[in-house]
Amino acid sequence: MSRESACLTCGACCAFYRVSFYWGEATGAPGGIVPSELTENFHPHLLCMQGTNQAKPRCVALEGEIGQQVGCRIYENRPSPCREFVAGDEGENAYCNKARANYGLAPLIPIKEVA
Template identity: 85%
Template structure:
C-alpha cells in the first residue's frame, strides 16, 4: 500500500521550531550537505536554518502555504533535525501535533499499513 505523506500539505513544523544542527552538516565542512548560504550561526558549534531562530519561525527552505501545499527546496540536503522529525501520520509525535495546532490544523492519525 502506498501513501502520500501528510507533510506535503502541512509544513507546520517548518514554521514552528528552530532548526539547529552541528556546523559539520553544512556545505562549508568537508562532508557537509546543507547549503551554507541558507544557514546562520546560532552557537559556536551550531548553525540553524535561516528564519527559524525568530519569535515566529519559518524556515527559508519551506515553499508553499502551510496546511495547503508545501515542499522543502532542499529536501535531499535537509539537516538532521528535519530528517529525524517523525510526521504525525508516520507515528506518534507530540511536537508534530503541537506545530499543527499552532497553525490551526488537526492532529494527524498514524497510518497503519496493511500487507
C-alpha cells in the same frame, strides 16, 4: 501500498520550531550537505536554518502555504533534525501535532500499514 506524506500539505513544523544542527552538516565542512548560504550561526558548534531562530519562525527553504501545499527546496540536502522528524501520521509525535495546532490544523493519527 504507497501514500502521499501529510508533510506535503502541512509544513507547520518548518514554521514553528528552530532547526539547529551541528555545523559539520553544512557545505562549508567536508562532506556537509546543507547549503551554508541558507544557515546562520546559532552557537559556537551549531548552525540553524535561516528564519527559524525568530519569534515567528519559518524556514527559508520552506515553499508554499502551510496547511495547503508545501515543499522543501533543499529536501535531499536537509539537516538531521528535519530528516529525523516523524510526521504524526507516520508515528507518535506530539511535536508534530503541537505545530499543527498552532496553525489550526487537526492532529494526525498514525496510520498502521496493512501487509
